Amino acid sequence: MAELSTTARPYAKAAFEHALATSALGEWSVMLVTAAAVTQQPEVQKFLSSPAMTTAQQAQTFIDVCGDTLNAGGQNFIKILAENKRLGLLPTISELFDAQKAIQERTVDVELTTAFALDSESEKRLAEVLGKKLAREVKVCSNTDPSLLGGVIVKAGDLVIDGSVRGRLAKLAEAINS
Incomplete structure (x- = not known):
């Protein structure tokens, strides 16, 4: 678990800093929670581990599954995670983001x-x-x-x-x- 947190922390920090700069902490929290829930689905986990799909195809399919929940910044974040083969970290990223959000909002x-x-x-x-x-x-x-x-x-x-x-x-x- 510590390894997942260590790997996820820079992504959570980047998402948090972007959300803070754009005054969209709540919106980003919802996007990350939704994306984390999507990654927990068995069908999605099977899809993400499939070697037949390119990272671009994985990202686009993932974005399509999330629907209108993701704004342009959220879609870009998903594409970056897919390129780095880190979509599976979304639950941990979401938890770390929400912890930072709670600290910021006291x-x-x-x-x-x-x-x-x-x-x-x-x-x-x-x-x-x-x-x-x-x-x-x-x-x-x-x-x-x-x-x-x-x-x-x-x-x-x-x-x-x-x-x-x-x-x-x-x-x-x-x-x-x-």
């Missing part, structure tokens, strides 16, 4: 997992507190997991805060056993 995606569904007011308060703590705008995605018994697990990038009853019980059991 946003963070937070996943809240609770035992019971939160009402919108509680979710909003948690987002505000987390936004102050992380010094970023927080975008919340909520999930429920009845096995937590109570409390909440917060995941924001690499940061994980386990405030669940299950987590606290596990810590208590570990402390008693050591």
